[in-house]
Amino acid sequence: MQPAWGPWALALLVAVPLQALAADPLPSWNDGLVKQAIVGFVTRATTQGGPGYVPPDERIATFDNDGTLWQEQPVVQGAFLLEQVKARVKQDASLAKRQPFKAVLEGDVALLSTMDEPQLMELFAATHGGKTQEEFAREARAFFQTARHPKLGVPYTQLAYAPMLELLQYLRANGFQTWISSGGGMDFMRVISEDTYGIPPQQVIGSSLQERFDEGDGHPVLRREARLDHLNDKAGKPVGIEQHIGRRPVFAAGNVRSGGDIQMLQYTHEQPRPGFALLINHDDAAREFAYAEKNGASLKAAREGGWTVVSMRQDWRRIFPEER
Incomplete structure (x- = not known):
């Protein structure tokens, strides 16, 4: 199909x-x-x-x-975080040894597809703590402009x-x-x-x-914790x-x-x-x-x-x- x-x-x-x-x-x-x-x-x-x-x-x-x-399948937020985690690990290499960060870096799509909301929000906290709301929104919009579903090949x-x-x-x-x-x-x-x-x-x-x-x-800005x-x-x-x-x-x-x-x-x-x-x-x-x-x-x-x-x-x- x-x-x-x-x-x-x-x-x-x-x-x-x-x-x-x-x-x-x-x-x-x-x-x-x-x-x-x-x-x-x-x-x-x-x-x-x-x-x-x-x-x-x-x-x-x-x-x-x-x-x-x-x-x-996969969770769209998980696909977004895949890109964000890669960028975050460049700043803190220790994250590469922790789950679910390790699986993300290894391209474990199966794990990303089964991640629950607490795991996803843990990744959000690690990758976006300290960023302003405007910075986060720009990154999310950039993701939606270019990302494609891995199987269906169309924008999410x-x-x-x-x-x-x-x-x-x-x-x-x-x-x-x-x-x-x-x-x-x-x-x-x-x-x-x-x-x-x-x-x-x-x-x-x-x-x-x-x-x-x-x-x-x-x-003044709102900054994410x-x-x-x-x-x-x-x-x-x-x-x-x-x-x-x-x-x-x-x-x-x-x-x-x-x-x-x-x-x-x-x-x-x-x-x-x-x-x-x-x-x-x-x-x-x-x-x-x-x-x-x-x-x-x-x-x-x-x-x-x-x-x-x-x-x-x-x-x-x-x-x-x-x-x-």
Whole structure:
């Protein structure tokens, strides 16, 4: 499988005729129970006077990023850190003997693909402590301009899932605020969130390093510390949502990888007015990748909680914005 790609993931919206969008807001989703459940929830949430009506100011939707909005084999943040670690080791050779730095330098792509968020944030702290926010943003933007997926050969920003881009647009068209709540680095995602997903940087929640105000000889800046401030993974996700939004989501989407989205989906679904919990199952080896948790924790939680589970193989007509 070798996809053909346009300049940006959001270009798929241009390719879809307006009349088709009006008739079917989710054209990349196959007709079936999952699509019906999504449309049914949004219809109930926006039908004033109905039992499922959600006032506009409460229509909050949160999305995990890696493996939910775009691919995560490898984790994009890990690929970025590969370049950063190489530069850091030139300054401190002792890091070359420590894991996960050693594996990064040896090109252990398998390890990078399985790294969890705490490991990634450890690398962030080691490589970016002391840098200003502006310096970090410049490095992240430079990475996205040149980096390509090792297997698919296209920019990472073109690997957003077409069905999820449509879902984001569909929710916004119905008065929902769409937020990212990811275990990945918050500042890393903010660099590309608006161009890739239509989500402004202020609506991105993620893991973060501590920061300090530095007057900088009359030029004040925010400087990143080599210490973790918040790990927005697993039980940290509801905490981050409360800190940034101040409202419980009524719609949330995650995926099956490390169990990192379970608590966010539980937090969304289990409330006086049941929310909608969507879990993406990576079961399409032909068009993307097939993988799952060893203990099956996310799928087990979905069965017990009555969440809606997406089979990428069965429920998505296409995966990426442009496919042959």
